[in-house]
Amino acid sequence: MPESRTPAVPRQGVPVWVRGVIFSFLWLIVGLVETTRWADSNARQDALTGWMAGPTQDWFPFLPLLFLTLLATAVRRRGRSPATPSRFRRWLALSAADQTGLAGAWGTALLVGAVAFTVSYGFERPFHHLPPAYHDEFSYLIQAETSLQGRFWMPGFPERPELFDQMHVLNEGHFASRYFPGVGLWMAPFVSIGNPILGHQIAQTLAAILLFWIGRELTSNGVGLLAGVLFALSPGMVLFSTLLLSHHPTLVGLLFFLWAFLKWIRCGSLSLLPVAGLGLAWGMICRPMTAAGFGLPFGILFVYWWLTGHPVRRVRFKSASTFTESQELNRIVDRHFAADAILRQGFVSFRTRTLAAVLLGLPLLLLAAFQLETQRQITGSAWLSPYQQYTDIYTPRHRYGFDNVVIGEQHLGPKVLDQYDRWAENLTPELAIQNLWTRLLTSLRWTLGVLPLTIGGLVFLLTPQLGTRRWLLIPASIVSLHLVHLPYWFTGIMGWHYVLETAPLWLLIFAEASARLERTWIDTGAIGLRLWWRGMIGTAVAVNLLTVVPLWPGRLPQGLAETAFSRTIYGQFRQQIEEQRGSDPVVVFVIPDPADRHMDLVTNPATLDGPVLVARLMDPDDLTTSAALFPDRLVLQYDAASRMWTRVREPGQ
Secondary structure, eight states: OOOOOOOOOOOOOOOHHHHHHHHHHHHHHHHHHHHHHHHSHHHHHHHHHSOTTTTOSSSGGGHHHHHHHHHHHHOOOSSSOOOOOOHHHHHHHOOTTSSSOHHHHHHHHHHHHHHHHHHHHHHHGGGTTSOOSSHHHHHHHHHHHHHHTTOSOEEOOSSOGGGGOBTTEEESSEEEESSOHHHHHHHHHHHHTTOHHHHHHHHHHHHHHHHHHHHHHHTOHHHHHHHHHHHHHOHHHHHHTTSOOSHHHHHHHHHHHHHHHHHHHHHOOTTHHHHHHHHHHHHHTTOHHHHHHHHHHHHHHHHHHHHHOOOOOOOOOOOOOOOOSOHHHHHHHHGGGGOOHHHHOOOOOHHHHHHHHHHHHHHHHHHHHHHHHHHHHHHSOTTSOHHHHHHHHHOGGGOSSTTHHHHHGGGOOTTOOHHHHTTOOOOOHHHHHHHHHHHHHHHHHHHTOHHHHHHHHHHHHHOGGGSOGGGGHHHHHHHHHHHHTTTOSOOOGGGTGGGGGGHHHHHHHHHHHHHHHHHHHHHHTOHHHHHHHHHHHHHHHHHHHOOBTTTBOOHHHHHHHHHHHHHHHHHHHHHHHHHHHTTSOEEEEEEOOTTOSSOOOOOOOTTSOSSEEEEEOSOGGGHHHHHTTOTTSEEEEEETTTTEEEEEEOTTO
């Protein structure tokens, strides 16, 4: 009998008019931006005496590619007969729907993970001896240390608890991080071995590996490989993998969810749904708002299928043209179009659909119950999170929603951190839209680059006929994640950290757009444009990782320098304590600097013991009374504004 084959689905390449409009429009923008900048005398002087790229690296480094566009278009392969694809090219075209190439896929996944770990480790190593950079990181360390004690909270200092008030740490009888418990649980094993940052580097590694499998699941090995490598080299991902923040533990859960859910759509296996549910649930006990925004489009699709049993219609193709590189390669590429089992299958019984809902929802319910119990233990109410309680007590103007300052000022209490609380801006619709634009622009910048991601995004959106229906969930998740953070006044750390989890989604879109362009250019013999697009990717990576004097400062080195500043301040403070105390146990009373809302030197272990304690001294006249509570410790005073040290009392006196 002849071999049974999946019928080829008619496809078309990226239309010439799409490529022409996109490239012409974007190069027009680049030309206008750069012309305007160089026409301004002040900007021109800054460029000639400083960095020629100006305040950002968004456009200038790509100018050589602009000048080479016409030349690249003209360079074509002789003749139009495509060559037989190499074994490697055939492997790149394989997808998860194929039953071959698994050994190569596993090897590639591990290679992608090794690149991710090596890059993260290499860029973090020079700062390894320094303390964390942000308030939040110290809070997560307390959470991890508390978890290692087998507790949800630690006892505060009974005599004067306010001495150990710490940023983003509740101190209302229970001394506990305000944040959700997943991150502390992730960090705890690595804190126990004295290397907390290793946990985030491993999370970076796992996320890159998962991104490869997701790209392979959606389209092909080639898409997964490009997305995974670009994730490993993404300046934002590398930078945040050197910080003890919540994003990387969250990403591990969300990407597990994404991979399992997409695979369930393809093959319909119910065993994948608990994996998807567990991944999403883990994301929710790390960053609940982020997980909700990330998963919302998938939830809508699932609920629609559960309630109706109707399949989601597949996309209709508008052209019967096919790529002509080889029939073998066409068959490989075409298989993923017929792979969406759940999206194309007929009616499924309500019993089966309900079982699927239970399998997906059970991990969510279990970890939600765990979250409620942690809240009850810390705040006394299962329905009041430590995050919300901290906001209510210390930073009411920082609340979620519009008119946050107006509403917050109606709930000011005696423990409000006035200087920090007044940092909040009152959120109006105009500010919300401005923040949305800032988060979008900055997330493109820190993920790969504004220009390459814009081109990739437009190619992706204008050629839906070249991908399966599952791909529509990826941009929907990006939109959803931005929208759920719209009602918040702060753009985020470095202007984007609330939407950081969109970065792997952007890279998937870029990798898919690159694959569509590559297939089109192979078919048409446009070897010049293929090389030109590789130049685009290479330039973006170089701009992100390397400083080229005097052209541009590398984006990642800039970010690392920014975080190194605060880490150095914290490190110098701790070093000065060690120099003064010798071998004596010490308590340092810090007089805060009222002009500095982002540097707070009062950081302590969760147990509030150990050889060094740092206390907050709001009233200098209270020093003698407070020092008496620590009779066996050396007592030092530090004025953060003047940076002056005072040796107050020797131990035992």
